[in-house]
Amino acid sequence: MTTEITWLGHSCFSLETGGVAVLVDPFLDDSPVAPVKAADVAADFVLVTHGHFDHISDAAAIARRTGATVVANFEIGQWLQRQGVAADKVVAMNLGGTVELPFGRVKMTVAHHSSMLPDGSYGGSPGGYVLSLPKLRIYFAGDTALTLDMKLIGLGGLDVAVLPIGDTFTMGPEDSIEAVKFLNPRRVIPCHYNTWPPIAQDADAWADRIRSHTAAEPVVLELGKKHTL
Numbered sequence: 001m002t003t004e005i006t007w008l009g010h011s012c013f014s015l016e017t018g019g020v021a022v023l024v025d026p027f028l029d030d031s032p033v034a035p036v037k038a039a040d041v042a043a044d045f046v047l048v049t050h051g052h053f054d055h056i057s058d059a060a061a062i063a064r065r066t067g068a069t070v071v072a073n074f075e076i077g078q079w080l081q082r083q084g085v086a087a088d089k090v091v092a093m094n095l096g097g098t099v100e101l102p103f104g105r106v107k108m109t110v111a112h113h114s115s116m117l118p119d120g121s122y123g124g125s126p127g128g129y130v131l132s133l134p135k136l137r138i139y140f141a142g143d144t145a146l147t148l149d150m151k152l153i154g155l156g157g158l159d160v161a162v163l164p165i166g167d168t169f170t171m172g173p174e175d176s177i178e179a180v181k182f183l184n185p186r187r188v189i190p191c192h193y194n195t196w197p198p199i200a201q202d203a204d205a206w207a208d209r210i211r212s213h214t215a216a217e218p219v220v221l222e223l224g225k226k227h228t229l
């Protein structure tokens with residue numbers, strides 16, 4: 001079984017695994033860099049890491065259109081239902097919990113950040129996800145600072161870590177090096193950069209530093225281009 005990942009800009013990724021389409025942090029219609037619109041993406045599952053608009057703005061519309069199941073923390077799950085997502089299409093969870101889904105196991109991990117929803121509602125605790133697919137373990141950090149928790153998150157081994165490197169609102173390139181050392185993934189994919197000027201980064205320079213300071217292979221994805229993991 002192959003798993004393919006496509007970067008849709010910012011922290012939005014599309015995964016295709018075992019015939020299931022999993023969308024992470026949908027921010028498309030208002031994103032200055034997204035290569036597709038919300039009306040054009042496929043989704044069987046949508047994973048939301050936290051309530052900020054640049055991670056959730058298209059989640060409800062995509063769920064309503066596709067009938068996808070949305071995975072989020074409890075507070076965001078309640079909010080999504082108020083946006084018209086059917087209750088049986090919401091999997092609500094919280095930090096440290098794991099749910100079994102048709103494509104694999106999904107665990108919600110700690111993230112050090114904040115999480116207000118677009119209308120000002122409380123968004124609960126921000127998180128990340130570890131996806132245990134049949135042949136692959138992938139960690140989506142979400143928006144977070146560098147944290148020692150990453151040593152725990154890396155236990156059991158990671159094939160891929162998807163980390164923010166934009167700085168200003170999350171950890172930056174410098175701290176992402178330490179994060180990779182804590183997590184010890186085989187490959188690392190950067191995100192949450194080059195969407196707006198405050199998070200502009202040179203991904204090639206970052207990749208050189210990952211290569212020289214860690215054992216991981218950096219994988220800088222091109223926007224909209226499918227990559228086999």
Ligand SMILES: [Zn+2]
Nearest residue numbers: 050052113143
């Ligand atoms: Zn955020």
